Amino acid sequence: MQLDPEDQQLATRFPPGFVWGSATSAAQIEGAAQTDGRGPSIWDRFCAEPGRIIDGSNTDIACEHYQRWPEDIAQMRWLGLKAYRFSMAWPRVQPRGRGAWNEAGFGFYDRLIDGLLQAGIQPHLTLYHWDLPAALQDDFGGWQSREIVPLFADYAAEVARRFGDRLASLCTLNEPWCVATLGHETAQFAPGLKDRRVAMQVSHHLLLAHGHAIDAMRAETRTPLGIVLNHTPAYPAQPTEADRLAARLDDGLNVRWYMDPIFMGRYPLDVLAHLGADAPQVHAGDMAAIARPLDFLGLNFYTRSLVSARVPAPAPPGAQGFTDMGWEIVPDVMTEHLARIAREYLPPPIYITENGMANADRLQDGVVDDAPRIAYLRSHLRALARAIQYGVDVRGYFYWSLLDNFEWNSGYAKRFGLFHVNYATQQRIAKASAHWYRALLGRQG
């Protein structure tokens, strides 16, 4: 594919050494749920409960990446990726979340990491992308209990010891807000609970486990360590005082609730006051344990939220449209938000660890002409280039996702990939957006 002159120019706006990547996660692509001694995860359980997943699907087969990883690395190479972000399934390497390690499970990641390195692609590993060993949920309620903290730190240390020297980065958690709130307050995600007090306690245990895991990994490896947060900046739906306050609180729960403890060692006071009796129990020393120095901050950016004190809230304007998830497309918010985060938190170098769109792709005559995805990519990369120009230290960008995959409670109905996956044959087909991204990466030299 030939880039038009403006896109050629876009390619030159990123600094040398900028890390161009794409991302996936274990539960969403691996399949092989019962293979080589993998233990069940809370998502296996959740999928088995009727009505939880829109299309009634599960992660048993997914994209068969567990078998097809060499082919997938070949596709990454064709794309010209410099980096690949993926996650390790904790129940694959430690089936019960404590006790014996599963060497066959570690063997898979060992081969994958070596395969990436041989292809000249940096491996960026996330320890926890939501697939908790089900045994830990059974034994003590998973993230609801402090018992999880040392277990997660043990797992982190073991992975750092085995793989640290071959990884380009190691990240503790993916999107703790989703784990706490969607998993324990709104019941959209596993384990499917509906209790705000529990959800907030879970958020505290996630942060604490993150901090302890950072310390445990520092003792084992010199590879850069960090966390990945999802930021959906909140804006008032109407220019009223009530909506501004509602937006401030929403932002407090989503952005500041995680950023303040990690980078300032405290929870935001306005959110604590709002939570009242639902605020988490915090032990002496916890906040210092959470606020460990990090080498990088991963941010996942997809959209904003428009918040209103009124119910029902007015629909967002969607001047640039909506994705197939119904998420408003707002690239300018990305620039503005990155500038804010850099100013207010003085974070370590930032990586955009996820950004992308679900699109109602159509495979016709062997081709997926996903023009909306190219437009999304282009507008967000322009927004990112602007943030860098304003002085925000962003070192890399990972498109979500490499492949169409299991989109959590949306099952296989939503397609985010640069590659179309035919789930009947497991054939991968590069979409037009993959050709575009490849052409852009080709200009980087």
Ligand code: FCB
């Ligand atoms: C993020 C998740 C990722 C994917 C995208 C669409 O919240 O980290 O696994 O589902 O959303």
